Amino acid sequence: MKKVNAIGIDLAKSIFHIYGVDKHGNCLFKHKAKRHNLLEILARYESKTVFLESCGSSHYWAREINKIGHAVKLIAPQFVKPYLKSNKNDYLDAEAIAEAGTRGGMRFVSVKQPWHQDMQMFHRIRDRLIKNRTALCNEIRGFLLEYGIEVARGREKLVKELPAILDRDDGFLTPIANAEISELYEELKILNQRIEDSDKKIELQSNTNEDCVRIKKLRGIGPVVSTAIVAAAPNPSAFKNGRDFAAWMGLVPKQHSSGGKQNLLGISKRGDPYLRKQLIHGCRSTVYRSHEDGDAIQKWVNQLKQRRGSNKATVALANKNARMIWALLTKKEDFKFVA
Numbered sequence: 001m002k003k004v005n006a007i008g009i010d011l012a013k014s015i016f017h018i019y020g021v022d023k024h025g026n027c028l029f030k031h032k033a034k035r036h037n038l039l040e041i042l043a044r045y046e047s048k049t050v051f052l053e054s055c056g057s058s059h060y061w062a063r064e065i066n067k068i069g070h071a072v073k074l075i076a077p078q079f080v081k082p083y084l085k086s087n088k089n090d091y092l093d094a095e096a097i098a099e100a101g102t103r104g105g106m107r108f109v110s111v112k113q114p115w116h117q118d119m120q121m122f123h124r125i126r127d128r129l130i131k132n133r134t135a136l137c138n139e140i141r142g143f144l145l146e147y148g149i150e151v152a153r154g155r156e157k158l159v160k161e162l163p164a165i166l167d168r169d170d171g172f173l174t175p176i177a178n179a180e181i182s183e184l185y186e187e188l189k190i191l192n193q194r195i196e197d198s199d200k201k202i203e204l205q206s207n208t209n210e211d212c213v214r215i216k217k218l219r220g221i222g223p224v225v226s227t228a229i230v231a232a233a234p235n236p237s238a239f240k241n242g243r244d245f246a247a248w249m250g251l252v253p254k255q256h257s258s259g260g261k262q263n264l265l266g267i268s269k270r271g272d273p274y275l276r277k278q279l280i281h282g283c284r285s286t287v288y289r290s291h292e293d294g295d296a297i298q299k300w301v302n303q304l305k306q307r308r309g310s311n312k313a314t315v316a317l318a319n320k321n322a323r324m325i326w327a328l329l330t331k332k333e334d335f336k337f338v339a
Helices: 035-042 058-067 077-083 090-101 114-146 155-167 175-208 210-215 223-232 242-248 273-288 296-308 310-331
Strands: 006-010 015-021 027-034 049-053 071-075 253-255 264-267
Touching: 006 090, 015 035, 015 090, 027 035, 027 090, 035 058, 049 058, 049 090, 058 071, 071 077, 071 090, 077 090, 114 155, 114 175, 114 223, 155 175, 175 210, 175 223, 210 223, 210 310, 223 273, 242 310, 273 296, 273 310, 296 310
Parallel strands: 006 049, 049 071
Antiparallel strands: 006 015, 015 027, 253 264
């Protein structure tokens, strides 16, 4: 009997499709499993490498399959798609996952533990609340303009001026408009409080995690950025070097080279947009506050800002920070400032 070399699983909500291959990639078995007996079917086989597509619930199943002795590797969906043959169905998806996983040079996604998922949940909820708050502020401004009332730009100014606007008795707002905008104002206060609570939770986690404390010593890295990076990259040693880590965040130039001639474009913007956005926002505050008489990094930032402008200096600092973060997390060392 041929020996099973690898197993590919197409995950779903309740029905899973399993595809086993030998060392030549030939199919040895196919199984359809329900949620409750997936682990029972996998336990029949000796410890093998199991490949899953990185998707909803994949990190949970990776941890569970690891417990029964299999080595689990997650593959990003964009790396599985090229191996899908002919039409699409569940067994062909499982076959594509198995084939992609056995290819040399394939890149895999690190399996997240519950703490990493908790932190990412904090960030997703906080990001949604901020988007809702921005939309609500814009909605209130739009309603007020319809009644001839203009409010200065900025959320803080809107929150500061709204009580006085609602108390005005000059007839600009009708009773119905006043009542509706008052309800929107109460909703805005609730959103502000929820975002503050999220910030406190994230800050608490950043103060208790060793890796977060370590990378927060870098300029432009605070509780939000540190927890987002540590949660998104639970195993930074999976990257060969700091440049690969920065490339994973989309902070290196995109290439369009041919004929031996190198042509570099703007940053690739690959990877997690939220992670890249938070890192760049943090670096922007550092660039705006850089001084000529600071340490080596501040001098470098200031010189770059004068030559290339603030925006390019910000992205360059984000790239440098990403490389330093990789070094600090892999070597477990603290950052040392150089004058």
